[in-house]
Amino acid sequence: MYFDRCDPLKGEPLSILAPDGSLREDLRPNFPDDRAVEFYERMTVMRLADRMAMTMQREGNLGTYAPFYGQEACQASAAFLQPGDWLAPSYRETGALFLRGVPLANLYRYWMGDERGMLMPEGLRNLPIAVVVGAQALHAVGVAWAMKLKGEAGAAAVYFGDGASSQGDVHEAMNFAGVFKTPTVFICQNNQFAISLPRRRQTAAATIAQRAAGYGFPGLLIDGNDIFAVAGAMQEALAEARAGLGPRFIEMLTYRLGPHTTADDPRKYRSDEELAEQKRFDPLARLRVYLENRGLWSRERQDRLEAAGRAEVEAAARAALEAPPPDPADIFSYVYRRPPPYLERQRKELPAEGPPAAARVAAPA
Amino acid sequence: MANLNIVSALNQALDQELARDPRVMILGEDVGREGGVFRVTDGLQKKYGEERVVDTPLAESAIVGTALGLAVGGMLPVAEIQFEGFLALAMDQLCNQVARYRWRSRGRYGPALVVRVPWGGGIHAPEHHSDSPEAWFVHVPGLVVVMPATPYDAKGLLLAALRSGEPVLFCEPKRIYRALKDEVPEGDYTVPIGKARVARTGKDLTIVAWGAMLREALKAAEELAAENLGAEVIDLRTLSPMDSDAIVRSVRKTGRLVVVHEAPRTMGLAAEIAARVGEEALTSLLAPVERVTGFDAVMPLGKLEDRYLPDYRRVLAAARRTLAA
Ligand SMILES: Cc1ncc(C[n+]2csc(CCOP(=O)(O)OP(=O)(O)O)c2C)c(N)n1
Numbered sequence: 001m002y003f004d005r006c007d008p009l010k011g012e013p014l015s016i017l018a019p020d021g022s023l024r025e026d027l028r029p030n031f032p033d034d035r036a037v038e039f040y041e042r043m044t045v046m047r048l049a050d051r052m053a054m055t056m057q058r059e060g061n062l063g064t065y066a067p068f069y070g071q072e073a074c075q076a077s078a079a080f081l082q083p084g085d086w087l088a089p090s091y092r093e094t095g096a097l098f099l100r101g102v103p104l105a106n107l108y109r110y111w112m113g114d115e116r117g118m119l120m121p122e123g124l125r126n127l128p129i130a131v132v133v134g135a136q137a138l139h140a141v142g143v144a145w146a147m148k149l150k151g152e153a154g155a156a157a158v159y160f161g162d163g164a165s166s167q168g169d170v171h172e173a174m175n176f177a178g179v180f181k182t183p184t185v186f187i188c189q190n191n192q193f194a195i196s197l198p199r200r201r202q203t204a205a206a207t208i209a210q211r212a213a214g215y216g217f218p219g220l221l222i223d224g225n226d227i228f229a230v231a232g233a234m235q236e237a238l239a240e241a242r243a244g245l246g247p248r249f250i251e252m253l254t255y256r257l258g259p260h261t262t263a264d265d266p267r268k269y270r271s272d273e274e275l276a277e278q279k280r281f282d283p284l285a286r287l288r289v290y291l292e293n294r295g296l297w298s299r300e301r302q303d304r305l306e307a308a309g310r311a312e313v314e315a316a317a318r319a320a321l322e323a324p325p326p327d328p329a330d331i332f333s334y335v336y337r338r339p340p341p342y343l344e345r346q347r348k349e350l351p352a353e354g355p356p357a358a359a360r361v362a363a364p365a
Numbered sequence: 366m367a368n369l370n371i372v373s374a375l376n377q378a379l380d381q382e383l384a385r386d387p388r389v390m391i392l393g394e395d396v397g398r399e400g401g402v403f404r405v406t407d408g409l410q411k412k413y414g415e416e417r418v419v420d421t422p423l424a425e426s427a428i429v430g431t432a433l434g435l436a437v438g439g440m441l442p443v444a445e446i447q448f449e450g451f452l453a454l455a456m457d458q459l460c461n462q463v464a465r466y467r468w469r470s471r472g473r474y475g476p477a478l479v480v481r482v483p484w485g486g487g488i489h490a491p492e493h494h495s496d497s498p499e500a501w502f503v504h505v506p507g508l509v510v511v512m513p514a515t516p517y518d519a520k521g522l523l524l525a526a527l528r529s530g531e532p533v534l535f536c537e538p539k540r541i542y543r544a545l546k547d548e549v550p551e552g553d554y555t556v557p558i559g560k561a562r563v564a565r566t567g568k569d570l571t572i573v574a575w576g577a578m579l580r581e582a583l584k585a586a587e588e589l590a591a592e593n594l595g596a597e598v599i600d601l602r603t604l605s606p607m608d609s610d611a612i613v614r615s616v617r618k619t620g621r622l623v624v625v626h627e628a629p630r631t632m633g634l635a636a637e638i639a640a641r642v643g644e645e646a647l648t649s650l651l652a653p654v655e656r657v658t659g660f661d662a663v664m665p666l667g668k669l670e671d672r673y674l675p676d677y678r679r680v681l682a683a684a685r686r687t688l689a690a
Binding site for chain 1: 420427454492630668673
């Protein structure tokens with residue numbers, strides 16, 4: 001319904017829930033109000049979780065972190081995946097992984113530089129977090145292809161940014177997906193920036209979604225701050241992919257309200273005015289207005305939610321902070337299935353303790 | 366003369382060469398407006414414009430591949446790859462294309478270009494931001510690989526690289542980008558490519574290091590000096606083509622050799638250095654060559670990084686072993 005009626009070449013994004021909280025009932029997907037409430041709640045906690053990571057970083061307890069502030073509705077698209085579907089995340093998918101059942105404490109530990117946080121829970125088909133921009137798109141095509149070969153009725157969703165859409169890996173993944181008709185859903189979170197590079201300098205094309213046409217499958221441009229559009233697009237793309245109709249591409253227009261990472265200073269490349277303007281399109285604010293207008297949300301519920309959310313997030317942070325330090329011998333774990341004997345000898349060379357504090361070097365500004 | 370860190374020394378070299386040679390241009394991710402994630406190109410776009418200091422789309426293979434074309438077409442490109450881990454995406458362009466272009470065109474097109482890349486560990490960064498893959502590249506015929514360890518050499522080697530007429534992979538030890546300062550002449554000078562530097566003289570053993578490991582080697586040498594043991598420290602500076610003559614000369618004098626690198630041990634540069642010393646100075650050796658290196662394991666994330674990276678204590682232990690042999 002959405003892929004058919006919205007032509008990405010025209011550049012008009014699918015919009016169902018407007019920034020003022022009004023809803024296009026004629027476009028409403030199968031996303032009833034009780035689900036909207038549930039999503040609002042999880043997205044709110046997600047935002048608190050993101051903020052907590054930023055706080056932990058500022059307090060020196062966490063290394064670099066890539067916040068998803070402003071992209072909560074896009075991240076929430078992961079909630080439409082079934083446990084048997086695959087999710088291929090980039091580094092910015094902390095919110096998506098949180099909704100996919102990855103303990104928040106693990107995600108914090110990953111960003112604290114503790115490899116134990118990289119272990120995804122058993123039974124969930126989450127690929128590891130990809131730091132090499134775009135690489136995971138090919139993996140998502142591979143796992144989807146395997147599902148097809150094995151006759152599984154599932155799909156693989158891959159998340160990446162507008163910058164990643166310039167990578168050969170992403171183009172090649174789209175081409176393979178088209179040729180082999182794999183059940184892959186490409187989710188491009190166009191948050192308008194790849195670090196400092198604005199979207200208009202990333203590609204001369206009017207939209208990223210229109211690329212799908214060049215690879216022989218449908219693409220759809222949506223307002224990525226509109227959870228109803230996200231729900232509609234995701235449900236349709238997943239259903240069609242699962243039904244064997246081949247890959248689908250969704251470009252979610254959003255805006256990164258935070259820095260690229262905690263090491264980034266966005267004032268180098270965007271103005272405070274632009275940021276203030278973009279805050280008007282906040283995905284949470286409009287959903288809240290919508291729910292309030294329908295009598296489904298109140299100040300009291302908000303307070304209760306925030307208190308519970310804060311407690312949840314603080315508990316996760318505590319668990320991450322209080323975890324015992326990793327065993328240095330772990331450096332040698334998981335490198336080979338059968339480690340060569342010399343690796344065992346190297347394990348014995350590990351210094352008993354780290355270098356004295358004075359010998360450590362601070363990260364550059 | 367000014368007291369500069371490596372970042373400022375590199376910035377000054379780029380600034381001066383952009384001013385001097387109209388063919389010079391910079392291209393890469395976030396090098397313009399942002400001035401590079403480590404600020405090496407800070408201010409240069411403002412000064413030289415968006416055509417000479419270019420923010421490219423996010424695609425490493427395209428950055429290096431178009432740099433080749435730009436070079437053949439008459440420009441002198443300085444491509445920046447944001448972190449060494451992402452150089453893998455440009456492997457074909459750098460190793461199969463750039464490095465062989467002179468050979469493939471029977472000498473007609475020797476693409477003169479520089480690929481600058483922050484290199485190595487020590488800043489507690491995420492995955493792929495802390496590796497030391499120099500051994501991947503020194504194995505490629507036709508590619509020159511350079512890694513300065515001081516601000517003075519950073520400027521001089523970068524200017525030399527730009528004027529060398531060769532494709533140069535310029536590895537920048539990010540851990541010491543701002544950690545040390547040096548007297549750096551404001552004017553024009555070059556540091557010869559292909560020449561190692563004796564960073565400290567000594568007669569009892571030779572320590573070879575480069576990049577951020579030079580500091581660890583020098584610190585170990587200082588501790589040994591307190592015990593009246595003289596370590597000669599060689600800063601390799603150019604990793605390929607390698608100045609093994611300088612190493613052999615030193616080992617002939619000292620009879621003992623320790624090689625230090627961050628990269629994994631097996632088939633790393635230390636192996637090649639040991640082989641060359643074996644070929645040319647075997648009879649001078651009084652002890653087996655010692656290697657102090659990263660482990661044959663994936664570079665860990667921040668929390669265990671300090672345990673992976675060699676530090677002066679491991680250099681010192683190796684030096685004592687070789688002295689005791
Ligand atoms: C192959 C590769 N090149 C460069 C980087 C450094 N880097 C990390 S994120 C990023 C920008 C990515 O932008 P985009 O794809 O739009 O996603 P966003 O970070 O905005 O979510 C860059 C250049 C990287 N991680 N991988």
